[in-house]
Amino acid sequence: MxxxxxxxxxxxxxxxxxxxxxxxxxxxxxxxxxxxxxxxxxxxxxxxxxxxxxxxxxxxxxxxxxxxxxxxxxxxxxxxxxxxxxxxPKKPMPKLSQKQASGQANLPAPATSDVNQPRHHGVTCHRCRTAPIIGHRYHSKMVPFYDLCSSCLATVGNRNGEFVLIDPPLDPAKQTTLKRMQEQQGLANLQSKIYYNEAANSIAV
The missing domain is CATH 3.10.20.90 (Phosphatidylinositol 3-kinase Catalytic Subunit; Chain A, domain 1)
Structure with a gap:
């Protein structure tokens, strides 16, 4: 059949x-x-x-x-x-009202890509938790292992020069040296024992 x-x-x-x-x-x-x-x-x-x-x-x-x-x-x-x-039939795209169209025209431009910004690998902003910090990194001379990104520093301020700029990023060896020095010196002597030579991107005791 x-x-x-x-x-x-x-x-x-x-x-x-x-x-x-x-x-x-x-x-x-x-x-x-x-x-x-x-x-x-x-x-x-x-x-x-x-x-x-x-x-x-x-x-x-x-x-x-x-x-x-x-x-x-x-x-x-x-x-x-x-x-x-x-x-x-395909459903036509909904037409935007004049107000919606105007709103889209006034949208801010997309943020600039951070692909060319310096990246501080292994370093986290302790306020907004961004990891790694991209752009400028500010390291506390008073609190061990405490870093801020530029946005958070602008919010909290830099009273008495507590934070120092580390730019460009430290290479992994110098980052390890900084951490070891902080562990050895402790909070009390940290400010007087460590300083940053930003131009040479080095650390000295």
Missing amino acids: SYVIKVTHDDTLRRLTLEKQPGAPGGLTFAQLETQVRELFELPASTKVKLTYVDSDGDVVTMRNDVDLKDACVGQCLNPLRLKADLV
Whole structure:
């Protein structure tokens, strides 16, 4: 026994003849049916196709998956199965109101990329938790292992010159030396024992 599917699109009717019952085990699947419909009418893959049929009660039913295909062909024994294929129009982009358009036009320019900013690897801003600090790094002379980024320093201020600028970033060896010195000297003697030679990017005791 052969099974027939007739598909109409616009004013064109095409016919599919199958050996196995669509929707049954080993038979045509909904995805395969949709692909064949596109090929029959040369519909682009980018378009969405809506398949409908009239069921045994005379109602128009939309077919969306294998369950619907099985219900039509196996449950209702529709042979031939008469389908109608329609292209689903794309939803137009919503138009912006004059106020919305004006708001978009006044949006601030994107922030400048920090790709060229110096990065202080292994150093975290202790106020905003940015890691690593990008740009200027300010290191406390009073509190061991305490650093701020430029934004946080501008917020809290630099009273009595507590923070010193470390720029450009210390290389890993000097960063390790600084940490070891802070551990050895302790908080009490830190300010008098450590100073920074910024021009030479070095540390001295």
